[in-house]
Amino acid sequence: MDFGEIAGRGLVLLGCGKMGGAMLEGWLARGLDPGSVWIIDPKPADWLTNAGVNLNATLPERPAFVVLAVKPQMMGEAIGQIAPLGGSRDTVFLSIAAGTTIASFEAVLGGETPIIRAMPNTPAAVGRGITALVGNARVSAENLAMAETLLSAVGQTVRLDDEGQMDAVTAVSGSGPAYVFHLIETLAAAGETEGLPADLALKLARATVAGAGALAEASDDGPGQLRINVTSPNGTTQAALEVLMDETSGFPALLPKAVKAAADRSRELGK
Numbered sequence: 001m002d003f004g005e006i007a008g009r010g011l012v013l014l015g016c017g018k019m020g021g022a023m024l025e026g027w028l029a030r031g032l033d034p035g036s037v038w039i040i041d042p043k044p045a046d047w048l049t050n051a052g053v054n055l056n057a058t059l060p061e062r063p064a065f066v067v068l069a070v071k072p073q074m075m076g077e078a079i080g081q082i083a084p085l086g087g088s089r090d091t092v093f094l095s096i097a098a099g100t101t102i103a104s105f106e107a108v109l110g111g112e113t114p115i116i117r118a119m120p121n122t123p124a125a126v127g128r129g130i131t132a133l134v135g136n137a138r139v140s141a142e143n144l145a146m147a148e149t150l151l152s153a154v155g156q157t158v159r160l161d162d163e164g165q166m167d168a169v170t171a172v173s174g175s176g177p178a179y180v181f182h183l184i185e186t187l188a189a190a191g192e193t194e195g196l197p198a199d200l201a202l203k204l205a206r207a208t209v210a211g212a213g214a215l216a217e218a219s220d221d222g223p224g225q226l227r228i229n230v231t232s233p234n235g236t237t238q239a240a241l242e243v244l245m246d247e248t249s250g251f252p253a254l255l256p257k258a259v260k261a262a263a264d265r266s267r268e269l270g271k
């Protein structure tokens with residue numbers, strides 16, 4: 001992977017927890033020299049000590065990228081440590097903090113600073129995430145391309161036309177893995193109710209969701225066609241889908257409500 005100017009000028013990672021750590025692992029596995037990474041984290045994970053990275057060391061003056069990966073509620077305090085790196089077009093800031101707007105970063109870093117806001121999701125931990133990203137007016141095409149390179153270490157990327165779409169993205173792909181985890185839980189519980197032992201029901205539910213997801217991603221058919229393909233007239237699947245597809249009590253009624261609740265909350269948090 002070509003890390004461009006990062007190889008020479010360096011990358012600063014603020015916060016190296018679950019998401020920052022997953023990204024760092026991906027970058028190092030793809031050939032980024034650990035010597036060009038500076039990490040700021042008050043309690044770094046053990047593996048970082050021997051990873052060859054610069055750990056809580058003096059920062060380079062003009063790093064190519066600063067990646068912000070602390071929790072949103074810690075951001076206000078944490079960003080003070082790297083705010084002096086803002087204010088020029090030389091250093092690009094890439095934030096993965098949920099609900100934290102570009103405007104709030106511009107207020108601290110200055111309006112001249114190139115700032116990219118990204119929203120990853122938890123399957124990033126296994127390299128299967130999807131991250132949406134959008135930049136402010138100072139971000140160049142090259143800056144965005146490099147941000148995509150960095151984020152592609154943990155999965156797919158998509159670009160947004162404007163930051164206003166981030167609330168809906170958060171509600172679909174950001175929070176979405178939790179909806180699917182709950183689907184696994186309730187499918188397993190329903191299997192138990194129908195007489196299966198708990199561990200068997202969970203194994204069936206987990207593999208079914210994972211396998212169906214992999215098939216939906218790999219197939220040329222859309223999800224609607226895949227559903228039709230497994231639904232014989234008056235068969236077992238149809239009996240279940242009549243419940244799940246009910247316009248007033250099934251997924252078509254429930255999911256829009258759930259996604260709206262998440263998007264509304266995201267808008268509220270971004271204020």
Ligand SMILES: NC(=O)c1ccc[n+]([C@@H]2O[C@H](COP(=O)([O-])OP(=O)(O)OC[C@H]3O[C@@H](n4cnc5c(N)ncnc54)[C@H](OP(=O)(O)O)[C@@H]3O)[C@@H](O)[C@H]2O)c1
Nearest residue numbers: 015016017018019041043069070071072078097098120122
């Ligand atoms: N996890 C996800 O699925 C997901 C999805 C989308 C977006 N995100 C975003 O990713 C960001 C990181 O989430 P995460 O799940 O990786 O959280 P996390 O595991 O808690 O990682 C945050 C890291 O930042 C460190 N930290 C705390 N205060 C700091 C400071 N002042 N300076 C430097 N580092 C500091 C934390 O150290 P301590 O542990 O010692 O506090 C921790 O190692 C969040 O903004 C979140 O919104 C996460």
